[in-house]
């Protein structure tokens with residue numbers, strides 16, 4: 001796939017309501033050969049202002065936990081299902097998710113990560129293509145085809161969930177720990193394992 005620039009979406013106007021709301025398009029951040037790709041729902045106010053995913057309160061929760069498990073923010077890739085802030089932080093609609101899907105698939109294809117970690121219900125359901133009970137299913141790993149290619153997907157609660165429900169802290173921490181373990185597995189070997197029986 002082409003140059004680094006291709007992963008940066010510029011000037012997209014597919015979602016009229018999001019175009020009205022956004023101050024800028026928030027593209028993914030982090031190395032293009034990262035082993036771990038975190039996928040959130042969509043930019044919030046801080047992200048819209050700064051042009052980077054997970055830089056607000058949810059971002060600090062994520063950063064803290066990444067540091068604890070030895071996965072520095074600089075070494076992972078972080079992106080969202082939609083790249084423009086929805087009004088009043090509502091969930092993106094199915095149509096908006098669909099409009100942005102191509103950008104996400106291109107990013108996943110380029111990275112070819114060891115593991116995709118979905119942060120919350122929206123990205124988990126979007127990439128698994130089924131309904132997900134995130135709190136119950138957090139920490140489980142599934143094989144999923146995205147754009148025809150098999151990937152390992154780790155379901156995680158949204159970092160913000162830990163802010164309003166303390167009981168989710170342990171779940172979040174254990175899941176990020178698992179992400180680090182999966183990423184730490186030997187690249188070539190885990191690449192093989194990933195395809196076994198799939």
Ligand code: URA
Pocket residue numbers: 040041042043044047052053054055056058059080
């Ligand atoms: N929540 C998300 O889902 N994504 C962000 O970028 C920030 C908060």
